[in-house]
Amino acid sequence: MSVLDRKHTIAAPGFSRWMVPPAALCIHLCIGQAYAFSVFNLPMTKLLGITQSTPDDWKLTELGWIFSIAIFFLGASAAVLGRWVEEGGPRRAMFTSALCFGGGFLVSAVGVRLHELWIIYLGYGVLGGIGLGLGYISPVSTLIKWFPDRPGMATGMAIMGFGGAAFIASPLSVWLMAMFSTPTHIGVAEAFVVLGIVYTLFMLVGAVIVRIPAPGWTPAGYVAPAQPKKLVTDKHVYVYQALKTPQFWLIWWVLCLNVTAGIGVIGQASAMSQEMFPGQVTAIAAAGFVGLMSLFNMVGRFFWASTSDIIGRKNTYFCFFAIGAVLYALVPHTGTIGSVTAFVLCFLVIISMYGGGFATVPAYLKDMFGTRYVGAIHGWLITAWSMAGIFGPVLVNYIREYQIDQGVPKAQAYNVTMYVMAGLLVIGFLCNLFIQAVDARHHMRDEPAEASAMAD
Amino acid sequence: MANQHSTGTRPLHLFLAWGFVGIPLAWGVLQTLSNAMKLFQ
Numbered sequence: 023m024s025v026l027d028r029k030h031t032i033a034a035p036g037f038s039r040w041m042v043p044p045a046a047l048c049i050h051l052c053i054g055q056a057y058a059f060s061v062f063n064l065p066m067t068k069l070l071g072i073t074q075s076t077p078d079d080w081k082l083t084e085l086g087w088i089f090s091i092a093i094f095f096l097g098a099s100a101a102v103l104g105r106w107v108e109e110g111g112p113r114r115a116m117f118t119s120a121l122c123f124g125g126g127f128l129v130s131a132v133g134v135r136l137h138e139l140w141i142i143y144l145g146y147g148v149l150g151g152i153g154l155g156l157g158y159i160s161p162v163s164t165l166i167k168w169f170p171d172r173p174g175m176a177t178g179m180a181i182m183g184f185g186g187a188a189f190i191a192s193p194l195s196v197w198l199m200a201m202f203s204t205p206t207h208i209g210v211a212e213a214f215v216v217l218g219i220v221y222t223l224f225m226l227v228g229a230v231i232v233r234i235p236a237p238g239w240t241p242a243g244y245v246a247p248a249q250p251k252k253l254v255t256d257k258h259v260y261v262y263q264a265l266k267t268p269q270f271w272l273i274w275w276v277l278c279l280n281v282t283a284g285i286g287v288i289g290q291a292s293a294m295s296q297e298m299f300p301g302q303v304t305a306i307a308a309a310g311f312v313g314l315m316s317l318f319n320m321v322g323r324f325f326w327a328s329t330s331d332i333i334g335r336k337n338t339y340f341c342f343f344a345i346g347a348v349l350y351a352l353v354p355h356t357g358t359i360g361s362v363t364a365f366v367l368c369f370l371v372i373i374s375m376y377g378g379g380f381a382t383v384p385a386y387l388k389d390m391f392g393t394r395y396v397g398a399i400h401g402w403l404i405t406a407w408s409m410a411g412i413f414g415p416v417l418v419n420y421i422r423e424y425q426i427d428q429g430v431p432k433a434q435a436y437n438v439t440m441y442v443m444a445g446l447l448v449i450g451f452l453c454n455l456f457i458q459a460v461d462a463r464h465h466m467r468d469e470p471a472e473a474s475a476m477a478d
Numbered sequence: 479m480a481n482q483h484s485t486g487t488r489p490l491h492l493f494l495a496w497g498f499v500g501i502p503l504a505w506g507v508l509q510t511l512s513n514a515m516k517l518f519q
Contacts, residue, residue, distance in 0.1 A: 035486060036486020038487035038491075040487075040492055041487055041491065041492065041495055044495035044499045045495070047499040047503075051499055051502065051503060183499070186503050186506065188506075189506025189507055190502050190503065192506075193506070193509050309513060310513055310515065313511075313513045313514040314510075314514040316510060317510055317514065
């Protein structure tokens with residue numbers, strides 16, 4: 023469809039660049055629903071038994087695979103289809119993402135109705151996961167091109183939406199299930215249908231709004247720095263050439279280690295707070311703590327990415343790793359002195375930097391590899407997230423289990439984990455330290471004017 | 479080419495676009511905050 027083509031997405035004179043962040047948020051506020059998918063897990067274990075699980079009902083362990091498959095396909099599609107997204111333009115990618123993500127819900131509704139789990143794996147897991155990957159990277163390079171003066175803030179806004187989407191999805195999903203449930207039926211399939219339609223329409227609004235700047239466009243009053251910073255290039259690196267540079271893999275490890283340190287404790291935050299402070303933190307208070315962490319995860323994305331425009335990307339990651347390592351090392355001490363406030367403060371700052379790591383990395387890539395293929399390169403980098411998503415929780419869970427098996431009291435079972443996390447952040451600090459400007463031999467040669475215009 | 483676009487979009491378009499994404503997000507944040515307050519009760 024030609025209306026989806028890149029050339030039909032070029033902004034007409036008079037278009038405000040401030041229309042682009044809401045377009046990006048239309049996508050990210052929907053696909054970030056993945057963080058809230060777990061609200062369906064428990065109801066889906068009772069689809070046949072209604073009040074309690076029967077032997078034919080699905081097990082939680084089987085249902086856990088839906089999210090894992092979706093995250094795997096998020097990483098895989100972002101990596102494999104990144105170049106297609108970059109060259110086809112944001113509207114085509116957002117449109118496809120909307121159909122895949124919304125379609126994933128509709129296919130899953132069929133799976134729930136027929137009680138066939140493999141259909142849900144295929145629907146939300148594969149199709150939805152591809153929608154997640156395409157949607158996640160689709161607005162990144164567009165935002166960077168519209169905001170050359172504040173690329174961190176611009177991508178931070180979109181990726182903040184991904185972190186905040188669960189705030190909407192979680193209560194909305196619970197409300198929809200309650201509305202469609204009867205004493206003899208749990209309304210998961212109906213909730214999936216409504217969410218599929220609503221998310222598709224919401225994302226399509228983003229695809230309609232989004233525009234790319236005309237070739238050579240610059241914001242009013244913006245003058246590119248005459249003396250570029252050492253780590254900021256005005257050249258471009260081709261996506262597959264970027265994968266051959268040590269800089270890409272150092273940033274890959276920087277992201278992977280930052281995410282591993284954060285993701286491991288996100289899943290354990292509720293249990294950890296109750297076990298480290300028995301009698302002081304109730305289950306309800308722990309749920310509040312988890313909510314507060316989600317909020318700081320979201321706000322940190324915008325705050326740290328915007329800060330990186332001022333202090334630089336490398337320094338921002340130095341902050342994450344240095345402050346994070348110190349705070350992780352302090353957490354066991356907060357348990358020893360019984361200070362819930364200090365414990366909460368430590369984790370809120372840590373989790374803000376976890377979110378900040380996601381939001382700052384597109385601008386880091388833009389600094390190192392230029393804007394031409396930054397979306398596609400970002401797609402490949404997301405595999406670091408998939409890797410961390412596997413190792414983070416496994417690391418935390420196994421260390422805790424080992425500690426308890428060794429007779430360590432539950433209140434102290436997380437101490438070693440905290441020191442391991444601090445250690446990982448120190449390694450991340452070193453990876454960040456080694457990042458230097460990309461060698462000129464990796465830069466793309468000057469393109470013909472027409473190709474260059476298409477690229478912009 | 480200098481900027482020739484940054485003043486033409488109608489304020490109503492901007493208001494609608496930001497409201498479209500901002501209102502659901504604000505609603506979700508308020509829901510979360512009200513739950514989080516239980517931590518301090």
